[in-house]
Structures are given as structure tokens and as C-alpha cells.
Amino acid sequence: MDRPPGFDDFAAPPSACRQMMFWSWNGAMTRERISEMLEQFAARGIGGVFVHARPGLVTEYLSEEWWQLWSHALAECRRLGLECHIYDEHAFPSAFAGGHVMANRPHVGAGRLSCVPGDRPMPLGGSLVATVEPEGAGAPLRLVHVPEAASERMGGRPFVDILNPEATEEFLAVTHDEYARRYASAFGTTVKYVFTDEPDLRGGDGFHWTTLLETEFRREHGYDLRERLLDLGFCTPASPEVRFDYWSTVNRLFIESFARPVYEWCAQHGLAFTGHYWDHTWPSPARQPSNMALLRWMQVPGIDLLGFQFDHRDREKSAKCLVYAKEVASVANQLGCERVLCEGYGGRGYDMALRDFKPLTDYLLANGVNLNVPHLSHVSLAGVRKHEWPQTLSDHASWWDEYRLVADHEARLTYAACPGRTRNRVLLLHPTTSAWLHYVPASFDATASTRLDTAWMEALERSQRTLIAALNDRQVDFDLGDEFVLAEWASSADGRLTVGRCSYKRSIVPEMTENLLASTVDVLRAYLEAGGILFALGETPSRVNGRRSDAVRALAEAHPQRWIRLASRDELARRLRAEVPPRIAAADGGPLPRDLYVLRRERDDGTAVLVIANPFEQDVDVRVRVEGERLFVLDTANGTILPQASEPCEGGQVARLRLGPSGCALWAAVPAGAGRPDGTARDVLAAEAPTGAPFLAPRPSPSGDTRPKPPCVADASPRPVRFGAPVVERMQPNVLPLDYGDLTVGGATQAGIAVTAADTEVWRRHKFEQNAWLGVQYRRAYLDRTFPPDSGFSV
Template sequence: MKKIHLTILSLMLAVGGTADAQDGADAQSAQRLFDQFADPGSEFRTKPFMVWNTEITPHRIDRILSEYKEQGCGGVFIHPRLGLITEYLSPTWNEMVKYTVDKGRDLGLEVWLYDENSYPSGFAGGHVPREMPEAFNQGQGLKPTAADTMPADVSKYFVIVAEEDGKFENVTDRAASMAGRPGRFYLYEKTFYQPSPWYAGGPYVDLLAHGVTDKFMEITMQGYEKTFGGDLKGNVKGVFTDEPEIVSPGGVRWTPDLFDVFRSEYGYDLSDCLPQLHEEIGDWRKVRHDYFQLLNRLFVERWARPWYDYCAGKGISWTGHYWEHNWPLVTGVTDNMSMAAWQQVPGIDMLFNQFNEKSTGAQFGNIRSVKEVRSIANQLGRRRVLSETYGGGGWNVTFKDMKRLCDWQMVLGVNLVNQHVGHMSMAGVRKFDYPPMFNQSAAWWNDYRALNDYIARICAAMSLGEQRNDILVLEPTTSVWMYNQYYGTASLNRAMEIGQAFQDLVTELEHAQVEFDLGCENIFRTNGSVRDGKFVVGQRAYGTFVVAPQTENLERETFDMLRGFVRTGGRLIAFGHPSRVEGEPSAEAEAFFASDSVISLAECTPEAIDRYLRSEGIRFVRREGGDLHHHRREFDSGQTLLLVNASLDEASDVEVALNGKHAVRMDALDGKVYEMPVETANGAVTVKTRVEPAGSVLLYVSNDPVEARKPQVSTGGTPLQADGPVRIARHRDNVLLIDFIDLQNGDKQYKDIYYNNAGAEVFRNAGLSGNPWFWAMQYKQDIVNMDLSAAPGFTAAYRFTVSGTGVDTKSMKILVERPWLYTVKVNGTPVQAGEDWLLDEEFKLIPVGKYVHSGENTVELVAAKTTVHTELGAVYVLGDFEVVQRGDRWTIVPAARYGPLRNWQALGAPFYPWEMKYAKRFKVNGVAGKSYYVKADRWTGSLVEVWVNGRKAGIVFAEPYTLDVTPFVRKGKNDVELRVVGNMENLIGPHHVAYDGIVDPNRWNVPQLRKASEYFLTPFGLQEDFALVECE
């Protein structure tokens, strides 16, 4: 008989809560939302990863924190990552953490810790396996070999199971005496996590093994506790964990006391049944169900709960995420919702820039993934829901992309945005580490405040109030347990079918504007009950319970609660009809789901949704076009409604009715509240609005009127005539990228090799496997202290051509990474770097005009010796010139006066990432009683800055591509300038490996020379003239 040891867990989860200060009546106050809206506090603002990936100094910390404050961030997560030079968890490390906390406090920025040196969490930058060898040396997997004859030597096998007529028996103890005997045998050999540079030269660790989490927490947190005198609450907001996992190194997942605990819990011996974890024989579904249920409990009890309890005891929050995207494959994380329940701030990551609503493994577009953590937050009283977002989307993500991705997440329930990533250093391979990068290197950084303010306002609206949904949709995790396997693939198709059916249902309900939460059976066990015809989960009570298509299994507690639920008047809708309970066939379940107590539906049709799944609190009268989502939150005196259109190219026209008499529009772009025309009838207010592509509309609806201003005019009117055609000019120096070089390394020569590949060759010639910082974490000072004294020096030659006369060579500069490590020569003459830098403090600008001539020029980086810091980068030439294709190469030619509108490559600026100016002059006869807006419909870039009469009026980055400029327009002549801002894709790349929304460090491995015509470049620029429009 199975034993349940979860009484304490139930109590802890019922208490739930968070360290955030917004809990209680204050969070329900609409007045607090209005007070925060114009300029939200730091708790609602974004908190990027402040990546520590170099030598950490107070100077660097000061600069970065000041930049974050200036651009509207509310704090940082300190995140060590590849390239870290300062020793992780050393006294110096802790001093720098304290310095960051103190500086952050002075600036009003929250500081959060990160629990690992990169990811996945658990190995403490290599310290855990070295200080606790039993964390890995006992084995983590059991890999089977099938045999028809018992081998003579069975010494290497840990478990041997014999099969006869579909029944299994552990014969390990007598296997030696069975040598040569025929039969069907499964011989299991232990497998172990292997050492890897990614794990700081050691192996990953077994998070299911007793004491491993305690050791990890001790190593990770003791220095911080000592640094802050035990007062973590007074100094840091919380701790971020990143992708902890229980994957197997080969074979079925095992941990040292697995068999003993399994026997205690379930009353039978798992070692007898090991083949049923990968073979469809006998009662294999039951065995797998019990196996994954136990792994899930061990993962909670031995990893998640200790962290939750530790943070609760310290008055801080535990957050971060698991690898939630793999569901319904559960071999890394057994149950996403079970794990997220044990976080004060449940979290996910939402990386890349690929919108995909279909795949169960998708990130952006995966509605299920966000609904899981939002539902946990609703049910367990967690005020905040985090998303680590943007990482790996590439340098080419625009403001519209970033807004769209955040809007989509926020309308689904995220309200704490953690940007991935903001690197302290871009030197060497660090610049390839999953861009974009949220720091001053980004071309759009000086405009980022506007987007940060927008996100903060929406997050405030999504953090305050309460979302109360009446529909609960069961996530069929215990059903997919029965078809998951660590070894082999025979059953995985069925797991994917169940998962896909659920994914499709969740997506369909969301598109139909159904208001629902997801339910987790493991949380039902600890926090579920039935009361007055409601299915209660923690702080939420549901009148309708939905079983997804193809659901096969229910836990006993769930089944019993459902029977009580329908007996007391609850509505149970079954698209699927479970026939198993706890993994075993159940005639009771079959009879129950065939009874009249259950509303059985063959498919989720629009008619079924309208009949059974509509909320009384909202009615969509009309919705046409786009990809509409909504989120409604209740306050003490009204409710908010957030409408989001995730389509990039089609608007959504919406007519929606809600309970109330008055409505206002809260404009999250400018922080102001505007009047909203409405119709009222029968205690309801009807609002008609358009949600632009990648747009949002935030409404507040109440019975009492709210003070609001009249909306701005941004349509109609008369375009004014300019005094001539648009004038085009770069705002900064042009730039040429040199990324293919010649390398002399000892007695080896390389011609036209990509700079990153050349750098790897230098390290290989020094006896290493490649760049020691690439896909590697440093244990203590292992990388810094590498002895490369026997390695040869090298010379890297970067060649560029200046064609013809008239090129302004005098102003030319080159940009070189870490030039102090080399003798830098231009056409044979040594040159010195000063203090001026660009992109990164380690990228120095060196004036070279007096040494450059017409024809071929050569920049040489001469390294007398190879060190771990001599990572070759590209070299850039900057100045007033154009860059054009000549044959297969890029060539510098004289700058010309720009003519008609063309993309920047056609203007001779293929690598230019910054502002391009488009200016016109307009005459205004009189401004009294009139308003003005700028309209710029067609352009390619990150955003458009609008300048009027020398003052910045604002930015444009999404439809309707208009900006009110009335306060900046004067009678007489008005100079209007649009500055299209590019991004770093054309400057940094990747230029030679195709990608579509996913950019990882390997995209900068280029095996051969590429022609100029083969570079991947975005055609930035203004494609259609802009207008200044006058409205009466």
C-alpha cells in the first residue's frame, strides 16, 4: 500500500506567500495602481541579468548600475557566466557582491543573487563535486544490456533482472552461479555524470541524492550570509535558480536510495521491474507512473523544498526556472507545476525570437508554459511571476519585437521581466553569448528607457489586483508519466500525443478568450479540496473542471475530489475519459466518466465553448483580426482589462462588454490616463477599440468615474509640405568590419581564416582544445593560472583596401579588443591606444589616419606570447567614408552626399548600426488651436527617434507609427529629423551562419572565407518619406 508523507508539505504550500511587500489590501487598491502608473517603483521595473564575465571591479559595477538606473531598470540579478575571471565565491567575489548591493541601495535598485556559476544549478561552480564526491560517484543511471545467455563475468553489472513469461525477478545475488544459462536477461550497469569544462572541469551532481542540495546551499550561501552578517533580507531580494535537472547520464535514472524508498512507498521492489521502465511488458504503465511520481517527490523534497524553506526563513524570495519547455517529456523535470509551486516567485524562461504556438517544446508562443506558472501564482498566493526573456533572440531584435514578446507574456500572467543578458564584458567569445545584450553596446540603448517604462507600467497593472478564473483545466502530467522513459523511445510517441492534445486545447481556449487556470494533481494532493460545489486549489475556487483530450490517468485524490465535486453541483467537462487511477486500470473511473454526472464532449467546438466555458464577467461582442489575448484583474473599486495583439502584421478590432459604468484607457507608453468612449446598458460598459499589430490596450473599468484627459489626435489631418526632399546623413562615423584575417602562429600559417576560428587555432597550438573560455566555467583560478609559457606567439594580419582618391583618411580610427596585449601595427608602424573606447571598455579606439594610404592596408596584432587573454576579435575601421563591394571584398571609397531613400548598404554603410538622420524643414503658419503629429510608415530598424527643432520629441517603434509633436512645433520654420536606429547585428553578426530567431555562440564558427555578397545583413533605413501632419 502506498504511503503518503506530505502533511508538512501541504501546510507549507497552503501558507505559500512571497517576500514581496504588495500582499494584502494594498495590492487590491486601484488607487495604488494609479499612483504607480506614471512612474512605477523599482519592484515593478525590469531586472536584467548583470552578467559577471570578466574581472569584477567597483568601476565596472558603478558604470553598469548607473546605466541601468538611467534606462529605467529596477534592479539586477548578479549572474556569473562564461568568461568570469574573478574567482567565483571567493572573498573578492563576496566583496564585489556587497559593493553591488550597497551601490544598488544608493541608486534605488534591487539586487538579486544567482545560485550558480552559469547553469544548470547544483554544482556550485565545481565546488560540490570536489567537496562532496558522493554527489556524483555513486552513479546516476542504470544502463541496460539485453542478453539471451547469462555472461560468465557479471562483476560490472549493478542489477541483473531475469524475465520469464512476462514476469521479472532481480537475480543479481545469484547471477554468478547462472553463468551460461539461457533465458532473457537485462543487465544494468551504473552510469555517471562525466566531467566537463561546462561544469568547471568536474561532473554535474545528483540532486536526488541525500545531502547534495544541503551541500550546494552551504557552499553557495555561507559566503553571502557572512558578508551580510546573516541579514540577507535587508540586502538582497532573493535568489535565482537556473534549470536544475535530474537527467540521466545513460539508462534509467537512479539514485542511491531509490529502491529502498520505492519499496517503502509502493510496497513492491522496483529492481524487479526495471525493464518495465523501458519495455512495454506486463504492468509497465503502473510501474512508470509510480517511478516518476517518486522521482517527482524526491526532486521536491530534496531540492525545491529546502530552497523554498531556506529563503522563507531568511525573508527573501526563491525564483528562477526549470527546463519547462520539454513537457510532456519529463526526464529532466518530472512535473513543471509541482516544482514551480515551491518558489516564492514562480518563473520560466522565454528565450529566442521564434513565435510558435504549435510545438509542445516551443518557447515564445507556448501558452501552456506561461499558464502553468500564472496558475500556480493564482492558486498559492504568489504575487509575482518571473520570466527570463529575450536571450538568444539575436542582435537584430527590434523594440517592436521586444514589446511584442513581453506583451504576450504579460497578458498571460508574467509580471517580473528579467532581461537575458547584460554583459559586463564583450571581449573574446563573451560577445557571442546569446545576444542581444542589454547594455550600452546596443545601438538602441539610449532609447531603452521608453520601453522599460512601458513594461514597468504593464507589470504594475499585472501585479496588483487579482485574477480570478472560474475554470480549471487539468494538466495530464500523470498520464504522460506512464509513457515517458529514460532509456529507449518506444512509448514516447504516446506521451507526445497526449501532450500535443493538451497543448492544442490550451491554445484553442486562449484564442477563444476563455478565462482559465491550469491544474496540477500533485498540488491537488496538498492543496486541493471540494467546498460548496467548487473545486478548491489553495486560494482559488473553480466551478468548472475540464479534463483534456486523451487524458488517461487520475491520481486517487483527484478522482475522489471530482466525484465529490459533481455531487455538490460542480460542472465537470470531459474531452478525455481517464480509465486509470494511479496508473492502474479502474472500472470505477470508466463508469464515472460514462455517467450522466459528466459532460462528455468529443471535441472543443466554438459552440461548446459558448455554452460551457464563458465567464459572466466579460463578453466579447466582436473581435476581428490579429491574434488577440486578454487578462482581467479585479480591484477594490473596479477591474483592469489588458488586451494584447500578438500578430506582427494584422490589427485586432474589438468590442467588449464588462461590468461597470465608466472606462478609461491607461496608456502604458506615456503613463497617462485618457478618456474612453463607451456605451452603457444594464450595469455593463461596452468598449470599442483597435489593438494594433504587436500592440496593447489597458483599460480600467469601474462604477465611479476616473479623472482622465482627452486622447491625442494621431489620425486624419493634413500633411504639410516640406521645403525640399529629405536630407540623409550618418549621425556617427561609418564602420568597416574586418573579420577574415591571415594568421602566423609559430611555424603555422593560415590564410583568410575567420577571426574566431583563428583564435581557436592559437589556443589549439598552445596545447588546449580551443578557446579556454568558450563553453567553459572556471573552477577557482584554473583557467587564469594555465601555463601557456611554451606556446608560440602569433601575428594576426587584418587587411583592408582604400580605393581611389578623396577618401578622408585623416579621421580614420581602428577599434581593437584589448590592444595592450599586443604590439599593434598599421602598415608596419606601431600605434598606441589611448583611453577612448567604443562598445566595451576593453575595445579601444586608435587614431591611424596618418598611416593609412590608398590601396591595401594592413593592421597587425603581434602577440609576443599566447595567454588565456589573447582572444582574437574582429578589427573595425571607423571614419567618414563609404563601404562598397568590389569583387569579393569590402572596400572603402570616398563618402558621397546621400541621394534618394535607399537601404544603408546601398548608402555605403552595410555594417553601420547606429542612427541615420533623415531631415526636412516645414513652415507652419500658426499653431493656436492645432495639433501636430509625425507619421513614419515604412522603415527598417530597431526604432525611430523623432527630433523637432533640435529637441527629442520621442520615439516610434510600432503601429500606428505616429508621434504627437504638438509641444515642439512653433510658428514659422520647423526642422523635423527622424533618426532610424539600427542594431548590432550588422556590426557584430553572425554574418556567415544562417539563423532565424535563435542565435547561440556556435553561430560565430565559420569554416571558410565568405564573399562580400554572401554576408547576412539587414537592409536598415527609411523606405518611404515621413510626414508632419497638422490637425485642426
Template sequence: MKTNLQSFRKTLVFAIAALCCYVGKASSEQPRERQFEKLKAAFKNPSKEFRSAPLWVWNTKVTNADIDRMLRELKSQGFGGAFVHPRPGLITEYLSDDWFRLYKYSVEAGKKLGMDIWIYDENSYPSGFAGGHVNEQMPESYNQGQGLDYTKVETLPDNAKDYFLCLKKEGSTFKDITACLADYKNTKGEYYLYKKTYYGRSDWHGGYSYVDLLHPGVTEKFLDITMTGYEKTFGKELGTVIKGIFTDEPNISSPGGIRWTPDLFDVFQKRWGYDLKSVLPLLVETTDNWQQVRHNYTETLTQLFIDRWAKPYHAYCEKKNMKWTGHYWEHGWPDMSHGGDNMAMYAWHQMPAIDMLFNQYNEGHPMAQFGNIRSVKELSSVANQMGYTRTLSETYGGGGWNETFEDFKRLGDWEYVLGVNFMNQHLSHMTIVGARKYDYPPVFTSISPWWSNYKTQNDYFARLSLILSQGDQLNDILIIEPTTTAWLTYSYVKGQVRTMDIGIAFQNFITELEKSQVEYDLGSENIIKDQGKVKKGQFFVGKRGYKKWFFLQLPKT
């Protein structure tokens, strides 16, 4: 039986290697193993870059002894590195001198063990506020308002002057009467009164609130605050010893009403040639050219998110030769509240990523976790088109203390089949004292009773990561994701029935394609805008050419 198993493994390796050599071509980013003997040797014991790296939770007063203990444990069970992840319970001051001393100690300990230590860019999440330091140093990052909530009235109230923006409907347009309210006192009509809304303060955000990532300069301030200490501590080791940075769920959600930022109206006017204020109620009401307005509005927000968050971050990592990884709130699609286009954001990450949490399976709902084919295909499609070799998934969080090896393998296999090739376990807690034990288990440390056998799983996914990082996936079919169609029906205020109908229809369609073993990539119109071209009878998006491309017929909007 042992001989047969060894023979099977050799046959499997040979078949996979032959396939990789057939479809693959050399990449300037990462040389790919060509020769069978080299690949076979690597397959037996994959190197650290193909091994799992968990979110390593610092949630106590961190000591050198804790660092040594945990890294030895992780190494013993086949991990190749870790992402240092500050999380609730942390006593060591974030971004303090002590923080960087301990981080330096971790990197040095990792070197001795042959492990990569990665940066996680926030004190918990979502990324962008630097544990409250951005708010403290740049008050305009949070105190200008991030939303506009409206009230519709027939006559102006006595406190109308307290509103930020007052509109009066005149025919098919809306007149800004904010500066001349007295002229309309006691005059009946259709008035739309807008108040600013603000992200709420909380201990989670260091006593401040989340920040407005659409505000000019916020990302640059965030990077300056977060990365200056790492630059001083590590210098040229950033990009060599420290491979990259993980960002977690940055978003542009509204605290109430439509999403707004101080220069939104100016940017919109310049981009589309008309005044958004004159049609602002059409982001809620369905009259006149409301679909065009909603498209133009969401496109503006999406491009601002790219230009003011993704591009500066991408440029920083390019300059430092680091890989930017991490994820957004991709499970929210087709809801647009966190961001207008997941795929458009991934295009700016050197190693794009998603998360896949909990221990459930749902193929039918576009907001599901495991079973959500769209979410993984967005990731793998962008990687194919942009020529990115690695794709990461933050996996297993919230699955519970009773999640089993069978669950781990089933869930991991599913996402690897669809295009993931870097396993990032959620979470490896430094301690589970007190309420910490409820922080999204399972826990990938010796606290868990199965820990001494976990290396088998890590070796398995390391081998998959090695093989699935070779070659190129070449698909002939491009399916345009109906993200901009969903924009036409989305409202920040009213229900999203039609938007969800679009999401469910698309989810069912691509799920059926997967079950029929049809190979395809998804297409983002934002990426196509920048990367699309026709060449030699094929439609190219970045580095991928397609012979067939499709738009799905969707429910009428």
C-alpha cells in the first residue's frame, strides 16, 4: 500500500508539472520552476514563500518570550511566516518605540527560523486611521462629514438655516436655495433639506472615528504615520526581508444618507459637466434621468477611492519593492455602500486578496462567504489580467472552536480550486485570556487540541500553493460583471430589491458555469477602461486576451 501511494504521488507530481510547463511561461516577477526534478524536490518540502502565514494576533503585553514561543510553535507546524496583527486586548502601545523594538525582535527571530514576518497596517481594522493617530494629526480626515441625509418637506421649517444644503424642485431640476432661504419662507413646494452625517466616535477607533478615505491627503498621512517607524527600524530590509503589507477592509461607507466628501460636487462637475446638486434627489427617487445620475455618482466615488487610496498605496509599495495585499468588503456586492467595484481595487494590489470566513456553504446568495464563487473569481480574474502571481485568502475566521480538519480541508480546497494560492489563517492568538477567547475562533496555536497534527494540513496547502503559483491560466471567455448595472438601481436610503435581483441572477449564472466546468474570467469595466484593447482578433484586458466575451441579460431595472 505504501508503494502504491508513493507511485501515485510521483504520477501526480509529474502530471501537474507537465501541465504547468505546457501552459506556463516565465515571469519577470518570480522565476517559475520548469524542470521536473526541481519541482519534485520543491513539492516534497515547499519553501517558506509557499507556506501558510496566519494573522498573528498581538493582544496582550507582548514580550520577547511570547514572540519566541509562538514563532517556534508556528514553525513546528509548517507555517512559513506570519502577519503581525494588533487586535483588541493589546497592551503594548501601537506604533510606539516598544512596538518597533518588539517587531524588530520578531523579524530577527523569524530570520533564524526561516520565516517571513509581514506588516499588518492597522490597529485592528478597518485600515486607514492608524489607531487614531491620523485623526489626531489631521482633524479634517474625520470632522468634515462623510454623508448627506435628507428630509423632504412642503414648507421650510424655522431651523432650515441649520441644514447644509437646501434644494427646491423646479420642473425636472432642483434649485440650490441654501443662500436665499428667506425668499421661500411660507412658500409651499417640494424641498429637500440635507444635513451632514459623521462617522461615530468609539474606543475601537482610539476615541475618534473612522476617517474619510476620499479626502485628499488622508492616505498619504496614514502611510506616513504607519510606515515611518518601520522605515527607520528596517531601512532597506523593507521589500527584501519584510515582503509586504496587509490592509484590512478599508471602505467608503456612509454614516447616514448618501456618501459625501467635501469636494464631491466640484469633482463631479469637472468629470461629468453638470452640477450634482441640481439632481441630488435622484440618488433616491426614480424620476427623469435617475439611472444616469446614479451611474455617474457611483463612478465618481469609485474613481476617487482608487485615486486617493489605492494608487498612493500602490505607488508606495512599488517604491519599496513590497507587495500590497489584504482585502475589502467583497462580500457586500452588489451593495455599493463599502465601495463601488471590488475588482477595480484589486488591480492596484501587487498580491490581491479576499477573506473567506465562517464554516458554512451557500452558492445562491451573492453576499455569502464559502460558496460565493463570484468573490473568488473576481480575485483570480484580476490576477490573471494584471499578471499577478499570488492571490491570498484570509480563511476560517469565525468558524468556531469545533471546526475540524475535514472542514479546514474542504473549505481550503474549494477556494484553491477557484484561484487562491496563499493561505492566511485567521487567527493565531497570543493569548485567549478573558473575552479574547470569543474573538473569531478557531485559534491556530497550541491552545487548540489538534495543533500537534496541523502540519499535515499546512504541508498539503503549501504544495498546492507551489503548484498553483506556476504557469498562467489562459481562459478564452470573458464575462462582464454587471457592477455598473447594479449602480443604476442602488440607493443609500431606500431598499435594494432590484439591486439584489441583479446580484442573485449573476451569482446563479456563474455558479452554473462552474458546475459545467466552463473556464472564464470576470471583467471589470473600470479595469477595461484602463487596460482594454483589441489586438489580433482578441479582446485584451491587461495581459489576457479573450476570443469570446459576454454580457448577461439581467432583470430589467
């Protein structure tokens, strides 16, 4: 065997395995610019686009002109062999349809409950709900309902109440149904995904609060929340149960009113719901009570991990990223989702170089995230647009002509690592509902006891993040278990806990787990009664559904040989490595060097694909033991596949792993007799597709097909890299940027004013809050605005 089976297109992966660019339509769009950029994307190995209306868009959103331009983009994508996907909003957060939802249904706006001291003025539009005097406050405090304010970022209107089903109904009608009416014939082929971007609660400095929420709370829990506001916002003996009830209702409404209806709409139309919620600050109930519970309602669950959040030169800064990478990958593993999306790279700044892309790419792939949507490719950098979330992956960047190196490396990693399954054998409970009992919004953080709650939340985040990193550094293969996912998908038999498609040999209750759902107690009881082994750190959970309860303690005492309390993370890691031996380890059986990330995907024929990423600034040289009879190294730089030198050992092979800073190895470990019975290669991206979404599994061209491949694939062969001094070529007439100047507006002159300050001053003098193109234009609100004859300015 000179190469493993199932890798025929490794050198030139198809469009489906390639990056899908976050394409920022942020100017006056033209067919010529659309065609020009799509041709550039294809030439640089990008597989498709998400058409993303963005601040600065001059063309009216959802107008007939918009649809004509979108149709042109779709036709051009078909011509070039690219995919063309839907972004569901004008800017972000999703769900307001560029202002159309609130314009059509003005009663579905969001609101919050804020705490206002007596010596401060009432917020604009606020109405008094209650006056309370919590212990330690020193004076009465007003609890005020504050409607969401209108914002230029929301088309000059308030944001919607994401918990209101009417808002989602209008959102789907205005946006999704209009795409379906025009492009249904392309759904599942050229158009596969609908991307949603950070739809969230609007609590601000308080609690999300609407009449609908009050009504639903009373119906669900049988008491009036207004009578328990002291318990909700401050610290009383009854606070945990009231807070649990509040977040339980919010979580249910978020799923029932938004996540599930959009998921079902996509399923009915042959599309995959994807994108991400506010995932990067677990635990964050003020944004969404449970990120994982929402991700369950996506055919392609996703996160965002932007360039400023991950730094390959700074381990500690990047540590939080692993929590939400594990959240999304765990849901995907459990529900059988082959693709996992990330909106990546963005916000790093114009100094981001080509070498800065690869570490994040490798980190994502090694953590199971295999559909990269690079943020951001701006159509225009005119005016204020150049300041909007730089950098840009477009012809404005000096390295753009060399970007294919990044795109092909990632495409080959994705092609190899998508098929098969990640079979993790340990489940770590994610204590999200414990955080619900302690969350206090900023305006309520007014007493010593509430400040203790805030400190407890910070300690919980730190504890879970540290445990996740410790298990990763010891090559323990594990998933996170969200309690709501467990309630729906968990069962037990023969000492194993099954969650969807995953089967776990060991389970962990982490430290600081104070609360469990009643359904989780039932799941753990069934698991222990079936012979399962559970490791517990810290104190035994003392609450069930927010109420004091001895149920968990009694369960632990009933199974003393299977509910095993451990004293430390180190002891936990040692027990897990002994009882669930890692499938990849150092040659002596010990852990690999710290901060390596390993993905193991097992294909139907038993071949295991290993992605081993070293995203930080360290050198690695270690002998590694892996399962398998033969090893192959897949070179993502040139598309070659060669045998990897190795020595047989008990149960596998030992090979030398050498990685420089930001290095990544891609290996295939082939067992004896691997390959399909008929001797043909396994179809890449054809097996393991999620139920009901066969379009996610495009089949490669039949062997021997000589049809021309699209540009993004056809030019994937290695090519030389130019070294030496760069060649500078003027593409357009030169301009002379100025930082300061003299501004005359409204009859007054300001000398030596900074250009950015002058820009703001001009817009304010013309009755705008700021530069209008930083906002979202509802219909033609900016274009049709009139000004008096003496308006204008000079510089």
C-alpha cells in the first residue's frame, strides 16, 4: 500500500472543502465589482461566499436592486464553480432584518429591567416597576423597565425581542421566504447555508424584560415575578430558585421562539442553519442562557473566533477560546453534524500577515471546527469603511496574491479531516445552570453580597477553563455535556452513557457544580445503575432546579464504588489516562508536550486521520505512539501523501513528531485490511452526513472524469513562492492621506482638526449622530434625506 484509501482529491480538494468568504457588501454595489471579486476568490482557492450586507451598504437592502445583484452573484458563482450562501441580516445581530421587522411590527421591541439609584435620573422612556431596599444597599433602589432604544445600527429602530415568536415570524417572512421565493431551485446545491450572527438578549446592564416574558414566567412557574424582584436581582435565601426559574423560562423561549423555528424552516427548504450566538464569554446568561442548548438547533453549529481573540504568541490570552471550541465540537459530535463552522480571523488589524492565519486555522481544525468563514472581505474601503473591523481579505491587502497558500493548506486539512467520526470516550458535564444561580447584571451589582456573586461567576469560568485545558494537555478525549442536550438525547446501558451518536466510558462532574437539572439527576442515576463510573471534583451539587435538595448526595451515597470523589485535576487526569488510555501519547505512554491540540477522525474502514496542531511559539520534537498498522504523512503544503517512518509497538506504531512554531502534522493511521471491500476509495464528504441534509455530502467527480474543474480547484498544484524585495505597482490613481486639516462647516472654521473628528463634526452638523455609513440604512433613509441649500462643508 503506497497511500491510504479515500484521499484521491487531497491535492486539489473540491469547493465544499474550502473556505467560504464572509463577503462584505458595504458600498454602492455593481455587477462589475461582484464579478471581479468572485474571480479573485476562485483564483485564490476559496470555495464560496456568504453575501453579507454590512455597514456602508449604499444599495437598498432587500430592494429589487438588491435581488438583481444577488442573482448576478449567484450566476457568477455557478460559472466559477463556487458556492453562494445566505447571510440573514444587514450587519448584526441577526433578527431585525435591517429594520424591516420593527417597521412592520413595532410592538415586538426588546426591553430590560435596570436598577437605578434614587439620586440618578430615570432612563429615557423608563417606567417604574418596583422600589426595593436590599440589605447593604443603604438606600431604596428603583427597578425600572427601559424599552430598547432606537439605534442607527438597527436601521434607526430598536432591536427586537428575540423571545417573541412574532418577531421571528416577521423575520422569516421578510428575509428567508424572499430568498426561497427567488432561489429555491439552487437550495442544496449552490446555496447550502443560512448564516445567523449573534442574535441575543438585550438586557444591557439589567435583566431582559418584556410583558411577554412576565406572562410566560407566571404561566410556567405559577407565581408573579414582580413579587420576587428582590430575590431575582439581589442576594436573598430564595435568590437561587427565582433566578433558576427566570433563566429557565428565558432559555425555553429563546429556543421555542427563535432557534427552533429557524432550524425547522431551513430543514423544510433543504438548507443548513448555521452561524453563531454570543459564544465567547461563557458563562453569559445575559446574552443567552445556554449556548450549547441553542447550538443543538443548528444543522451546522458554529462559533466565532476572531483574530484579536486568538494570539499564537500568547497562550493565556487564547485560553478562553478552547471552552467555546469544545462547546460547538461536542454538540456536533453528539448530534452527528459533519461540518462545524467558525467565523474566523477578523478584527486583528491591517498588520495581520499571512503567517498569522495558519496558527488559528490549525487550532480550529484540531478542535473539530472544519468550515472556516474568513472575516472579512470588504468590497470597499472608502471613507469610514476602512475602520470597520479590519483587516480585509481582498485586493486591498498587500499579501492577497499569495493567499492561495493559506487556502490550499486549509482545504487539504478539511478534506482529510471531515469524513468519519470523532469518538471521544469521556463526558465532562458543563455547569451552565449553576451559573444561573449567581448571575447579577451590572446595574444590580450594588451590595457586598452581589459582588460576591460576580466573583463566584468569575471563579466558575476560571475553574472550568482550567479543567478543560488540563484534560486537553493530557490527551484525554472528551466532550462537554450540556444538561439540556442530555435531557433530550441521553441514555445508558452496559456501563456507558450514550448522548446522541456518542458513547462515553467515563463521566465527570466538575468542581463548582452547585446545581443540576432534575433531568440530569435522572440521567446520572440511570448511568450509575447501568454500571457507569463517574468522577466528581469538589462538593456534591446541593441544588436541583435551583432548590435545595439532597437528591444528588443520596445518589452518590447509593453508588459509592461508582460515584468517585477525587481531590484534584491531576488525580482526575491520572485516573482517566489509566482507565481510558489515550489513543495518541508519547512513546513511553506519557502525555505529549503542553498546548498541542489533537483531532482524531475515524473513518468507516478504521483509518484514523490525525490533525496535530502546535499553534503557539514552541518547538516540538517527540516520539509519538498511535494506533494503526501503517502511518502516512499528508503534506498540506504540496498535496503529497508519503509513508511516515515508524516502528511497530504493542497496539500501534511509534513515530517521530517534529513541529516548529505554528506547525501542524496531518497523519493517516491505517489498520490492517483497511479499504472498502470493492477496493474503491471512500467518498470524501459523502458518508456521515447529518440526517435530512444530504446536500452537505457532495460526491466528488467519478474516477476518470475529465471535465474542467472550477478555478478554485484547478490551480491547487504547488507553485513557487517569490522571495526578495516586493514589486510595487500602482493599480489606481494615487491619493494623499491627510491626518489633519482645516474644516469649515455651519459658518465656523476649525483649524488643524483631526480628520476623524472633522468627519464626525460634519455629520453631526447635518443632524446625524455619527457618520451614517457606520449604521444600517433602512430602505433609502440616508439616500433620500434632504438638506437646506446652505448645507455642506469645505476642507
